[in-house]
Amino acid sequence: MLEFIKENVEIAQIAVSLMTAIIWLVYLHIFLSGYIQQRRSSILINRGGGPDMQARCLVSNMGAQPAYLLDVLASLGTGDDINVSSVIDREELRKEELEQPTNVTGQGPIPSGGYVDIGTFEDVARRAGHSAEDGNLEDRCLKLVAVCATNQANHVVAAVREFDLHAADGGVRLVPRKLEARQIRSRRLRKKITSMLERLERKDGNAEIGAEFAGL
Template sequence: MWTWILENAAALSVALNAAMLVVWLAYLQLFLVSFRRSNRAVIHIDMAAGQNEDARCIVTNMGADTVYILGVKVDLDCDGDAREALVTDILEEDGPLGGDFRARTNQGPLAGGEAMDIGSFHNIVDRAAARMGEDIRLTTCHSVEITVVVAAQQAHRLLGGHKRYDITREDGALRFRSEDILTRQITSGRRRRLLAREIAC
């Protein structure tokens, strides 16, 4: 046995070095995957305090790093007409923000694990109607889709998430329900470029 080992020492050394290299490459791959996952921005959109038009729309940063909310976009399906508007700003008043800017806009930083109330569904649709200069009533809408666009990875990448809620009427009251429990993430380059143009308008 020892004679065979001595005779094949060079080959065994090469094999052991190769095996060690494979192990280190596996560790490196695991480290890189864990690092990318921990630094990936994940936006979650959900509703709280009910399922009617007064329910609050909550945006949560599920990633570890802080993101900066650039815009909140609403897509409405009302009587078969598709309409969209940016509703990032809460109030449409002139003058400097002053005081707590969060009282005037949804734009701003959102730390990892932090959540933000961007308004009730009724309020969000009212903001969209004001932005478009139209009289839009929730009773004529069949669905509302919320899209949140963020600057992530130290503002080097544009990401976001979107969720659609179907609007139905039950017992004379409007109900909002989504087929998706989780928020769909925006990862495609084409969609991100399109959103970048929309929020820049």
């Protein structure tokens, strides 16, 4: 065996070098994967405090870095009738005495592991132009898109979650379609969301916005 190694010492050295390079590449891949995963944004849209319309709508930041909540968009349409509204501002509080003006909106920074309570789902539905008293919430789908800005993203980041609304015991029950919010990381979709926010601010082309919102 020693004679064989002596006779093929150059080949052995090349093999050892290749194995060392492969090991370092594997370590580099693991390190980069962990780094990217750690820096990646993660936004959750949760239902807290029960399954009905009095449950709180919570937007959480589970990323390693702080995020700034820019807006929460909502639709309660069915079929082709989709109207998109910004529901981030607590419009129902504007007539009340507030100690801090910032309490009127959910906009603001969310630390890592923190959350923002944007109100009850009934409040959210009312801001989107629908009222539970009208009896028009049943058999609809409430689609929410939370939009944030982070230091890592060149554009906004967002998450989508949908809740089916069903009649239950004289009220409305919220049933999430999936366990967690779906993260939007595609550059194309993030640019589309940015464009939607700009047009909503200008109140321009809501029909087109509805069609784009349905495709998120």
